[in-house]
Amino acid sequence: MSTPRITFIGAGNMAASLIGGLRAQGIAAERIRASDPSPQQREAIAAQHGIETLEDNAQALADADIVVLAIKPQVMQAVCRDLAPHLPEQALVVSIAAGIACDSLQRWLGRELPLVRCMPNTPALLGLGASGLYANAQVSAAQRQQAERLLGAVGISVWLEEERLIDAVTAVSGSxxxxxxxxxxxxxxxxxxxxxxxxxxxxxxxxxxxxxxxxxxxxxxxxxxxxxxxxxxxxxxxxxxxxxxxxxxxxxxxxxxxxxxxxxxxxxxxxxx
The missing domain is CATH 1.10.3730.10 (ProC C-terminal domain-like)
Structure with a gap:
C-alpha cells in the first residue's frame, strides 16, 4: 500500500511532534500538509519539516487519506462543521482532542465515517508519548495500522475496545x-x-x-x-x-x-x- 497523504488540521505542538516523528520514520514531506490560522505557526512548521502549509482548511483536505484533528476541543464543533462539505469520502479521521466523543464528531462532520479517537500525552513532544486509541466500526484493518503508525511515531500506543476507556487513559497517562x-x-x-x-x-x-x-x-x-x-x-x-x-x-x-x-x-x- 502506498504511503497515505496526511493532513493536519491545526499545527500546534502536538501536531508538530507527530509530523516530526513521521518525517523521522521516512515519510516524505510531500505526503504531509498542515493548516493553521497563524502565519507564524505555518512558517515555523514548514521551515522545520519541509511540508506544505495552508491557511484554508478546505484546501488542505484535498486528496487526504488521513485527516488529523489537532485543534482545541472548544473550537472543534465549529471547525468540523466547516470541514464537513470538503472531507474526502473514504478519509480516516483521527482526533487527538481531549473530551470529544466519536458520536459528537460524526454529528458535526455530517455522516458516519472511519474515526479513531486517541489520547496522547505531552512526552510525545520528546518521542516518549503514551497514547490510547479507540476505533469505531467504520475503521478498516489497514486504517487501524495507519493510525497506529501515526501515534507510534511519538511513542507507544495501545488499542481500547470501548470508547469509555478513553477517560481511564486520560486519568492514567494523559494527565x-x-x-x-x-x-x-x-x-x-x-x-x-x-x-x-x-x-x-x-x-x-x-x-x-x-x-x-x-x-x-x-x-x-x-x-x-x-x-x-x-x-x-x-x-x-x-x-x-x-x-x-x-x-x-x-x-x-x-x-x-x-x-x-x-x-x-x-x-x-x-x-x-
Missing amino acids: GPAYFFLLIEAMSSAGQQLGLPRETAIELVLQTALGAARMARESDVDASELRRRVTSPNGTTEAAIKAFQAGGFEALVGQALNAAAHRSTELAEQLGK
Whole structure:
C-alpha cells in the first residue's frame, strides 16, 4: 500500500511532534500538509519539516487519506462543521482532542465515517508519548495500522475496545506526567529541607526518576517486585515506604485518578453538546 497523504488540521505542538516523528520514520514531506490560522505557526512548521502549509482548511483536505484533528476541543464543533462539505469520502479521521466523543464528531462532520479517537500525552513532544486509541466500526484493518503508525511515531500506543476507556487513559497517562512532576517537586523540596542545595536536590531527584522509570520499563519483573528488592528490612527505604502508606498513599492515588476520569467524562458531556 502506498504511503497515505496526511493532513493536519491545526499545527500546534502536538501536531508538530507527530509530523516530526513521521518525517523521522521516512515519510516524505510531500505526503504531509498542515493548516493553521497563524502565519507564524505555518512558517515555523514548514521551515522545520519541509511540508506544505495552508491557511484554508478546505484546501488542505484535498486528496487526504488521513485527516488529523489537532485543534482545541472548544473550537472543534465549529471547525468540523466547516470541514464537513470538503472531507474526502473514504478519509480516516483521527482526533487527538481531549473530551470529544466519536458520536459528537460524526454529528458535526455530517455522516458516519472511519474515526479513531486517541489520547496522547505531552512526552510525545520528546518521542516518549503514551497514547490510547479507540476505533469505531467504520475503521478498516489497514486504517487501524495507519493510525497506529501515526501515534507510534511519538511513542507507544495501545488499542481500547470501548470508547469509555478513553477517560481511564486520560486519568492514567494523559494527565499522568503532571503527577510525576508533582512528586519531583515534593521530593526536591524535601531534599532542600534536609539541607541539600536546591540545584543538587533537583539534579538528584530528576536522575532518580529517570533511572527508576528506565529500570521499570526494561526489567523482566513488575514494579512491586522492584520495590521489594530495594526495600531492606528495617532500612531507610522501608521507613520511607511505611510513612507513605501510613498517609494513605495508594488510596490517595486511586482517588486522584478517579477524580481525573470523572472530570474527563464531565468534559465530554459538556463539549459534545
